[in-house]
Amino acid sequence: MPHQRIRAAIAVKQRILEDAALLDRLKRATDACVASFRAGGKALFCGNGGSAADAQHLAAELSGRFYLDRPPLFAEAMHVNTSFLTAVANDYGYDHAFSRLTTAMARPGDVLFLLSTSGNSRNVLAAAVAGKKAGCTLVAMTGAGGGELGALVDILINVPSDDTPRIQEGHMLLGHILCEDVERRLFGE
Numbered sequence: 001m002p003h004q005r006i007r008a009a010i011a012v013k014q015r016i017l018e019d020a021a022l023l024d025r026l027k028r029a030t031d032a033c034v035a036s037f038r039a040g041g042k043a044l045f046c047g048n049g050g051s052a053a054d055a056q057h058l059a060a061e062l063s064g065r066f067y068l069d070r071p072p073l074f075a076e077a078m079h080v081n082t083s084f085l086t087a088v089a090n091d092y093g094y095d096h097a098f099s100r101l102t103t104a105m106a107r108p109g110d111v112l113f114l115l116s117t118s119g120n121s122r123n124v125l126a127a128a129v130a131g132k133k134a135g136c137t138l139v140a141m142t143g144a145g146g147g148e149l150g151a152l153v154d155i156l157i158n159v160p161s162d163d164t165p166r167i168q169e170g171h172m173l174l175g176h177i178l179c180e181d182v183e184r185r186l187f188g189e
Ligand SMILES: O=C(CO)[C@@H](O)[C@H](O)[C@H](O)[C@H](O)COP(=O)(O)O
Pocket: 048, 049, 050, 051, 052, 115, 116, 117, 118, 119, 120, 121, 124, 164, 165, 168
């Protein structure tokens, strides 16, 4: 059992390695972040469950630090204020949890990362619509198919798998690469 899962994880990483178009889209997402931070903008991240954890993990690499000792960048995950989340879910419904904060926070040129393995979570889709209205660059991190999100976004980072945990592991690999590249381009020698 563990061997089978580890082999499946390696196979997903191998497919990522060989997918030049996917890596090119990752580079475009990196470019959008660098441009946004250079212009005083920010990166926002949203997702549910394990993808919420991934969203806050990646936001913290940018706002805290990654490899380099350097100034902080403005990056945040949309679920971390539990008072906001519970109030909006209670008063308006959970589908509005990310879109309402997107409308409050997002400005033209910001980068909005939408993490959803299915690409079909309603609250993430609603955030995409709100982010588009606000003038953000939309980056979706999904599974192979991209779901409904795939058709809504500017840049689709679709990990070549249909298995939720393997997709999330791919998101973290690609997200870490993006954070490292953003940091190096903004603050590296
Ligand atoms: O971490 C996991 C599974 O690995 C779960 O918590 C998973 O994130 C949740 O079921 C999410 O609600 C799935 O949503 P999504 O990826 O389809 O948008």
